[in-house]
Amino acid sequence: MRRRTVLISAALLWGCGVAAMSANLSASGLPRDGELPFPAEYQTWPRFLTNIDKVDTKQVRDIYLNPTGAKAKPGEMFPDETTMVMEIYKAKESASGELDKSSDGKLAKDKLAKVFVMSKKQGWGQDAPDHLKNGAWVFSAFGPDGKPLAEDFTKCRACHAPLAQKDFVHRYDEYFEARMKR
Numbered sequence: 001m002r003r004r005t006v007l008i009s010a011a012l013l014w015g016c017g018v019a020a021m022s023a024n025l026s027a028s029g030l031p032r033d034g035e036l037p038f039p040a041e042y043q044t045w046p047r048f049l050t051n052i053d054k055v056d057t058k059q060v061r062d063i064y065l066n067p068t069g070a071k072a073k074p075g076e077m078f079p080d081e082t083t084m085v086m087e088i089y090k091a092k093e094s095a096s097g098e099l100d101k102s103s104d105g106k107l108a109k110d111k112l113a114k115v116f117v118m119s120k121k122q123g124w125g126q127d128a129p130d131h132l133k134n135g136a137w138v139f140s141a142f143g144p145d146g147k148p149l150a151e152d153f154t155k156c157r158a159c160h161a162p163l164a165q166k167d168f169v170h171r172y173d174e175y176f177e178a179r180m181k182r
């Protein structure tokens with residue numbers, strides 16, 4: 001009985017803290033993939049890495065992370081309540097489908113196509129099967145208008161899951177190297 005009361009009050013406390021940021025919650029009260037709120041202010045956040053060219057998929061990507069995430073030190077995991085946002089732009093192409101490249105070979109951005117988001121908080125992401133667990137990270141995707149997209153989130157998990165040593169973040173090393181030079 002006592003244990004139950006403690007659990008319930010912990011859940012209530014936790015709920016107050018994040019109620020403002022979580023519009024959509026599963027029955028357990030924890031956000032699942034596809035249920036994160038759109039972080040509308042992300043363009044004011046520190047930049048993680050920008051102008052990542054993806055020639056094969058004809059895209060350019062910019063990544064931001066929230067001020068909480070930017071407190072991480074090299075070699076550490078990102079703190080609780082870190083959010084990372086990846087903008088995926090179409091790369092500019094000519095009418096014949098050739099990619100526009102600057103003299104230094106960089107691609108140019110066309111329209112914003114999608115916004116991918118990952119956020120972590122203790123206790124999140126535990127309903128995923130073991131081989132798809134990404135620590136406490138939860139994934140979501142949005143259109144350029146900020147409306148949620150129904151992506152196949154098992155794909156996000158499958159491709160990020162092998163990076164446990166880097167807190168499931170693909171560009172982990174590159175980020176800290178770039179940050180040291182800034």
Ligand code: HEC
Binds near residue numbers: 052086141156157170
């Ligand atoms: C096939 C592998 C793959 C899949 C599937 C995938 N990602 Fe990623 N993701 C990457 C790679 C690689 C990067 C690093 C940036 C780059 O090179 O595009 C990345 C970067 C990110 C980042 C920036 C932080 C980081 O890891 O560097 C976020 C946020 C992100 N992905 C979210 C998602 C979401 C949400 C989905 C599913 C809707 C998804 N990803 C699906 C491979 C993948």
